Amino acid sequence: MLSFGETDTYKLIPTFETVDKGENVYALNTSEYNGIPIGGAFVKNYRVVEPFEAYVASKEPAARVPLMYSIGGEGGEITGLEEIMKKEEExxxxxxxxxxxxxxxxxxxxxxxxxxxxxxxxxxxxxxxxxxxxxxxxxxxxxxxxxxxxx
Structure with missing residues (x-):
C-alpha cells in the first residue's frame, strides 16, 4: 500500500500508474519554472506524471487553487506559499x-x-x-x- 501525505490544502499522492496532466494534478517541475529550479515546485497542469512518481492534488476550492506548491525558496531556504503566490499574483x-x-x-x-x-x-x-x-x-x-x- 502506498502512503499519502496530506495537509489541509493539498494531498501528496504516489502512483504506480501514469496520471495525465490536468487542472488538479500538480507535477514536480522538470525544468526551471518562473525562476524556481528543477524539482523546486509542484506545478498545476504541467506534465504527465509517470509511474513511481508522486504528484500533488489540491484540496482548495476551484476558484482558489494555486498555480503551484513550492518546496523551497530561492537558494534552498524554505519559503512560505504566500511569497510564491505573491509573485504569481503580480x-x-x-x-x-x-x-x-x-x-x-x-x-x-x-x-x-x-x-x-x-x-x-x-x-x-x-x-x-x-x-x-x-x-x-x-x-x-x-x-x-x-x-x-x-x-
Missing part, C-alpha cells in the same frame, strides 16, 4: 470593461475560468501580453484566485 492582471475580460500575463499559459458554483466555464490559452476574452454571459467569474464581473 505576473497576472485581470480586469473587465463592459462584457469583455482582459488578461495581462507575463507568459503563455492555460487558464480556467469558473462561475460562482465552481463549474469550469471556459479554459483559455493566453499568451504573454494582453489577451481579450469575449462571449462570457453576465455574472461573476473566478480565475487564478481573482474575481471579475462581466456586465
Amino acid at each position: 505576473s497576472l492582471k485581470v480586469y473587465t470593461v463592459g462584457n469583455v475580460l482582459y488578461i495581462d500575463s507575463d507568459r503563455d499559459r492555460s487558464i480556467s475560468i469558473y462561475d460562482v458554483t465552481g463549474r469550469t466555464v471556459q479554459v483559455v490559452e493566453i499568451h504573454e501580453g494582453n489577451n481579450t476574452i469575449t462571449g462570457l454571459s453576465s455574472g461573476f467569474y473566478f480565475l487564478e484566485g481573482k474575481k471579475v464581473a462581466i456586465k
